[in-house]
Amino acid sequence: IIERATEEVGFHPDGNVLPMQITMLPDDSISLTLTENPSKMIGNFIEGFTGALQKLVSSIEQGKKASESESKEGGNRTAVADQKAESRKMTVLKMVFSFKQLSDVLKLAAVVREYPRESSLFADRKKGRYLLLIGQEIDKEESTISPIFLHAGEYGDFVSADERFMEHMRETCDCIVPRDAIKRLHLLGKAV
Structure with a gap:
């Protein structure tokens, strides 16, 4: 993996210790993160995780919107929808x-x-x-x-x-x- 990263994107880790992070993603896949600079690793991880989280949240919101449109309730619907929008x-x-x-x-x-x-x-x-x-x-x-x-x-x-x-x-x-x-x-x- 290191050789391929060096050839394809010019990855050159410093020293003989290579920080690595393996993360389980919501779709049951994994993300492998290697870094040249250990101090930036947590920031990069959080950035990647936030992106995955935003995708998951948007798919949940789409599902909620679809179920809301299917189940139409009376006059309280507007207040309930406002509360749900705020909590989302x-x-x-x-x-x-x-x-x-x-x-x-x-x-x-x-x-x-x-x-x-x-x-x-x-x-x-x-x-x-x-x-x-x-x-x-x-x-x-x-x-x-x-x-x-x-x-x-x-x-x-x-x-x-x-x-x-x-x-x-x-x-x-x-x-x-x-x-x-x-x-x-x-x-x-x-x-x-």
Whole structure:
């Protein structure tokens, strides 16, 4: 793959370590990302993931519009449609990040200025790591990503945004902080 990338697009990684990200996409395919510059990797991943998310959201919206037109309800329809249109502007994006040490999770919690809508901390004892599930509301119409995901990428490694992985994690890992993990760890750090 590296040789082909070098020949076809002039890919020349620095050093002997090659950052690689494998991501499960909504259509059960995978995306393989290799980078010459590790610091740009999380930004590139988020950009690609946002594109895939926007495609998924637009297909869901089309399905909702089709079902709305089929089921016509009386006078409350306009108010309900307005509420649905307003709620469609925001969606919750969930991602899981891996941390080698609990101190890395505490460092992340210390720099967070806005708490995410959802966060839970798990211990994966088999692999000797901590997994942090972060769920944050994002505006579907804007291409910006919440800073919490960027911070998490600085202190840990992105693992997955796949709901199946999250279910597997919930079943096989020990849940240390079930809700508001980042907020609780942030407050704990201030108390110490």
